[in-house]
């Protein structure tokens with residue numbers, strides 16, 4: 001991301017925050033658009049691939065982006081499902097950039113080796129990483145990590161990349177492995193709790209993840225972050 005873009009985003013975020021603080025009219029800064037619910041994986045905690053498979057076409061997406069731009073959106077996240085299953089993802093990203101959005105894309109990166117062009121024009125990439133292959137695949141299915149570290153190694157030197165770890169009984173013991181990969185390949189880690197009770201998630205939190213264990217886990221993350229390890233949040 002260029003310095004000018006960072007300054008523009010910082011200004012827009014500050015203006016959005018200020019309008020909220022002074023109780024002025026809402027000024028949205030960021031939006032996320034699920035370009036599809038389809039996905040090539042079947043992660044144990046996600047129901048996206050099982051819900052509505054309908055998706056907007058490029059004309060409808062163009063209209064949506066025009067309305068988002070008019071409402072003041074500066075940063076647009078493209079998510080799914082797996083956005084890269086759409087052959088027209090480059091056109092969707094181009095439509096978003098034509099509106100001046102800074103574009104982030106969430107992708108599991110398993111299709112990157114076959115279709116690197118689909119994510120090429122995103123400004124920032126988010127991916128998923130729950131630990132070494134056994135732990136990752138225990139939550140996300142056989143083969144779910146195939147090619148992912150190679151894709152990260154390819155992308156991270158060229159653009160900001162953040163890997164998201166969903167904290168489950170499979171991943172909770174692998175923080176240092178994840179942070180070692182992040183330092184080796186030049187990306188950052190984000191850790192998020194397993195969500196429940198929304199339309200796009202399924203499964204339940206393991207009873208082994210007690211409140212006490214989770215509090216100790218988040219505290220240990222904070223200590224690692226303060227020590228300078230590459231943790232976003």
Ligand code: SF4
Pocket residue numbers: 039040041042043046047048049080081082108128140
């Ligand atoms: S979490 Fe992401 S990669 Fe996994 S099934 Fe859901 S959309 Fe696909």
